[in-house]
Amino acid sequence: MHGTRRRPWRRPARTSAAFLAATALGFGLSPALATPAAAAAPTAVSVPGTFNSEIGCAGDWSTDCSQAQLTARTDGSGAWSKTFTLPAGDYAYKAAINKSWAENYGAKAQHFGADIPLRIPAGGRSVTFVYDPVTHWITDDINSKIVTASGSFQSEIGCSADWAPNCLKSWLQDIDGDGIYTWSTEAIPAGTYATKAAIGQSWDESYGQGGSPSGADIAFTVPETGSTVDFRYNSTTHVLSVQTEEPAGPAPGGTLGALYTPDQTTFRIWSPDNSQVSVTVGGQTHTMRPADVHGYTDVYQAVVPGNLKNQPYQFRVGNNSVRDPYARMVKPGTTEGVVVDAEAVQPTGGWAPRPAITKREDAVIYEMSVRNFTIDPSSGVDSAKRGKFAGLTQTGTTHNGAKTGIDHLKELGVTHVQLMPSYDFNSTVPNWGYDPLNFNVPEEQFSQFTSPEDRVREFKDMVNEYHKNGIRVLMDVVYNHTAGKGVLQDITGKYYHERELSGTGNSIDDSNPMVSRMILDSLEYWVRNYNIDGFRFDLMGVHQYKNVDQWAKHLQTTFPDRTLQIHGEPWSGGVDDPQQADKVRYGTTPALAGGHVGVFNGTFRDAVKGGTRDQVLGYMGGSSSSSAASVALGTRGSPLAVKSTSPLSDPWAAAFAYDPEQSINYVSAHDDLNLWDKITYSGVTGSRAAQMHRLGTGIVLTSQGIPFFYEGDEFQHSKVVDGDYETAKNSYEAGDDVNAIQWGEKTANAATFRYYKDAIALRKSTPALRLGSWDAVKAQMSTTIDGSVIVSAISSNTAAPTSHDTIVVHNPTSSAYVVNLPSGTWKKVLDTNGAANATGNTADSLAVTVFKKG
Template sequence: MHGTPARRTWRHRARTSSAVLAAIAMGLAIVPTLSTTARAETSPTAVSVPGTFNSEIGCAGDWVPSCTQAQLTARTDGSGAWSKTLSLPAGSHAYKAALNNNWADNYGANAQYYGSDISLQVPVGGKNVTFVYDPVTHWVTDDINHKIVTAGGSFQSELGCAADWAPDCLTSWLKDTNGDGTYTWSTTAIPAGIWTVKAAIGQSWNESYGQGGSPTGADISFTVPRSGSTVDFRYDSTTHVLTVQTEQPPDPGVAATLGALYTPTGTTFRIWSPDNSQVSVTVGGTTHALQRADINGYTDVYQAVVPGNWKNQPYQFRVGNNTVRDPYARMVKPGSTEGIVMDVAAIQPNGGWAPRPSITKREDAVIYEMSVRNFTIDASSGVDGAKRGKFAGLTQTGTTHNGAKTGIDHLKELGVTHVQLLPSFDFNSTVPNWGYDPLNYNVPEEQFSRFNAPEDRVREFQGMVNEFHKNGIRVIMDVVYNHTASKDVFQNITGKYYHQTELSGTGNSIDDGNPMVSRMIRDSLEYWVDTYNIDGFRFDLLGVHQYGNVDQWAKHLNAVFPDRTLQIHGEPWSGGVDDPQQAQKVRYGTTPVLAGGHVGVFNGAYRDTVKGGTRDRFLGYMGGSSSNTSAIALGMRGSPLATKNTSPLSNPWDPAFAYDPEQTINYVSAHDDLNIWDKITYSGVTGGPTGRAGQMNRFAAGMVLTSQGIPFFHEGDEFLHSKVVGGDYEAAKNSYESGDAVNAVQWGEKTANNATFRYYKDVIALRKNTPALRLGTWDAVKAQMATIVNGSVVTSAISSRADAPTSHDTVVVYNPTNSSVNVALPAGTWKKVLDTNGTTDSTGNTADGLAVTVFKKS
């Protein structure tokens, strides 16, 4: 940032409350009060470009936002933009955009509020430089650093331009706000019809690009199916290719997607083939050539309509000389690249769809991660032999072991709201294996099915989801769109499915930066929600994906299924590799951008603070560490942003990332690495289930279940399930392909460790019955929650009422020490409702050591 005295740094200062002063007087540390930074959202009355060149253009000095010569002019072309061309001397310069003749609202690089200065290198001899500012995105740029790209075409007069094919009308201006060389613009204002367009550079036709990115290329044609449809324009400044995608209305019909699209009189076969026009499909022993087709929302699609009734018949795509799988296949012939033609719209679970369990807000969720196989494969599950390790086994009721409920009845007794299934789509490996090696994204895994007939397999998966719903439990799918089993899965169609840089750690990471790959992922997600009534998705290595795409997928799903309250979250990291495009990927720092799509991320920072590393012997806070109490306090509050904003953070790994509590998935145990019980015993904690080790498990679980956000835990954690067989901790650290002896849930552990199970059950019930533990907004956390750190002990006083934010009715205490502490409760009559053993009903203000203690106001 330039530091001239004329430029003022504006900061809002929060007042110090009496509660804060009291805490300081008592020698306590208190979590900083959250604050917001205001920005102008109304149209500016003036826009200028103060910078180091101001004095050279006649201003009294540099960095003067009120200088007349630096003022941009409001355009009259209907775009709302401001622009001006200035004659600048050669040299290295810098500038920003300032609104209303002062520094109160200013924007720098990448449209950031109070962002970095924008560097400008004017060539020898000087140059006329055009500056442009957009008041909607706050992007300010110049035609040296960035091209001024417009979509000039036959539709521009419909948008308010004086004429069509007007390259100088910025109503159709494409912008590169993140500086990645890709310029984009979206609009819903183009009426229904067939239109043509080219990319114009520099507000003239002196440089322009048509089909294929050629300067002499033909006009690019696109169709808007209905007025109000979203049309997305994307210009690649390297290839000069302008692509246009039109959002289709939600319709499962033939015109909306790819794959094998069935009707009783003929099936339409479609596949994306951007590199090869020699495309065919073989069905019923006859091969049919596919022709290039103009499908709204897609590019480079080839299509053939084959007459006849091909229901449940196999088909085989071929591209060039290679047989290839259909990335959109709804069913496949196991062990082959053949798809099966399906009439999925006609398939429903037996008895029809039951109502989905209601949920008021996402913070009400309690998520239980499980494997289709592991949960019921052991005979102790009580599940019928033919159903063990199958989809149907997950929902068989009435099962017990030694008098204790197992299976779905156990989940109901425990009180979880969602199950999260490890990969259940078609994968390459044979079970037992977790299945993180996808082959066919839209096909249920046949090894988890009892049936061979295609329709029966679809109906079986539907029936599993339906039975969960009947029992009050929602279903989340673990999806692996970041990589495939190998490059052979899609490579013979086109290499454009895969990243040039390996990001997943498996050698075959998917590149959703390609619009057609991104669309495939979105279509797959929509298919699972529509056909199988899925309630949400957990993304493996969500950090491989561009956050802009993830945001678009989530917003699309929420718009198409507005009544579902879909749960969408994932891992905000890649496969342990450096990503040259990290700024565009999902990280903690880009999570605020995803707030509008209700997308959350796993809070690995809070996890590691609570339990230490996932494979080491360091125990973190649950082991008594007092060096990280501020991080515990932050996680307890739902890891809220310091300043409420939906812009990316400067630090991609900032642990204060949540715009909304629903964006943090709190956990200490998952399928990866050591589960919580094995972590505790591996670290040498003694005492067993009834001693210190068992108490530490309850302490960690209690923290997860009483922190703001969404709690998550792994199958068997609630009764100390161990994956250590014969003392082999190394296998337990990465048991993805270990046998059932390691991974299968052993239901005898529930009766053996019933006290731990009761604790989990009690805390889940307490969470459900305590609104203060499920605050729904950043503002609620800020106003209704006061958190104090005293040595190693972290205490939060919380109000459940937005209309009485300081009338705290719940107090939560985390005490990792070996001794009990006395808690200063607010005025009133209080009851202790949770201690180290679970539910209690007692008076007093002591909080036991190595325990979560909860007090509620009577």
């Protein structure tokens, strides 16, 4: 993302404080407000409503009418209740605390919630109202059942006797109105007990084993005093089930989410604002309790026995069903996770060795979309695999005799593929997927399969096959925002920035330690479980640079043999950030050197290419010398003037790299106009456009740092259809006719492909183009500017730093340039057409020319 919005996000409407205050005193009461954090025990509870006049009040909606007051129960439950006789009619009511509207509760126990409708049948009837000051549930025995778990344990929890259906110490509640009534307690001592479900505080209606009316007692055992006992009554089947769990105590290690073993699954979620947390799995709802998990705070946990593999589960926080931010698998289109043993799933045939890489400057990175790369039939990929993870690594594919797919990448010579968003996103393809839902789940639209384990294996097979073919795999990760605030907001608002920084309306706030930990855990999960070789961070500039440094150092230390590649965009979503000095910028990049973190060198890009969406060409466009100094700096890897890991005072300093690996050099990416479309949009066509295209690419591939280019650039792929450049400027949701790779372009533009292939091969065989440190660049590379022509003399020998063996000439002019080569025998090895083997000292016009001493 380059300061542009991915999609037209819409903010929800806001309700004014004035409106809330006004409606709170009227008959149409206000939308829900936050429940008071620590409300004191009430001294009075009333049921103001439209029936108040019928029970003797002076008027309806009366909070202080004596006839509308409930009575505090004496059964130790803390509940309030009263029975009224009402005539037939349709009514509405709420619960008011302490004879005032200042604290009131409506439907689903919501503070300032909606009015609760009440229909009394013909002939009238008595109605019992009950209020719980802990959950704030106010209900009646017409809208709901008054369900108690009556049994041999009730005296142990404070009831006056066992088998007491009118003791609300064991009251089961259905706050969300789904017909499932639940109650949890830790107060039952160890022992074996029996229970039934009693309805209406009497034995007139009761259910025993299997939901049978007046059926046999339901036996259960509490294994240890302090164990959690969960009661669940299904009002449709009348089945009362009882589930016991061990006391939480100090929790074992691990992360959050659903942690599977064959014997039990541990469910954990961060909930800093709400203690009413549960998980439903296998038809049973389990109350989650605070757990002490090392490295985490405010964690709630439930340990559920049994083998739950592939079972869906649903977290609830308060009255909201919420997704699991740590889910390893999900049911598409829902907030339900799926319990999986993802770590145990192995790729077909087991893991192959990952390709060796000596240093990060040896990388050549190819950005690609899972869908775009193979969705067109011209890819030669089997129809069932097109646009899927499996299609990326199908070998033996061709079009018009030219290699396609992974065989094309091997022929091209790239070392890394960078996959555009590949974990679960909200949009429907074709779409780039920069709207994440679940950070740890492979995107189901890119899978051939529906079963959880098959989906996991397909992704692992894809990574493994790339490794077998000598190519590493990077993931484009979007931790800076989600598809909308609804993704995580119902868990806690602490996931999100108060200030919008991403341009999408829902930027993630990693200054919160638990949000930062979530991102770190996700990164480690992909490396450890899926064998990923590194990450590209979308809008890394939204993140705190100290957090990025911590994440990177943790990964590099935890996986010291991986040589992980980590880089990102050092900008936010085109907005002002008052905390900019704390975020990833060019100026803070030196402080990221210890974690080997690089950034996209947009300054170098703009100097070479010009603007990303305009018709102004930069250095590659002609003989203007205005950008030559900026290009020359970029060809050296944009090194710091003074070697230091301290942040710079200028956040946008062009000379920022402590090490060449920190400069990701590019002139084209998925955002904005790609290289070919930028050139043609600027009015250049024909052979000159092709030559200019090769010049821009040649500069990237012969500069210090890490080269990066976008899928299809190697054969002049265009995203312009019927002259529509506006769509090409931001094609994130354009159709396959715009974004899909058309493999016929490879043979149509074979000369450009050959140039890319030759330039990559030259880079890989020329150590002087891949210097590995700031000191090496300073000592072994001499760069001069002659008008617009940039000449760099480089030594590959650290012991003889001034004995230059490689000369690189960048010539944007319309005339050939004569180079003053040092003494010795020199060969021209790269010119405007690609690989060369010629003598002489002439550098072509509008071209990169490389000479090697030999």
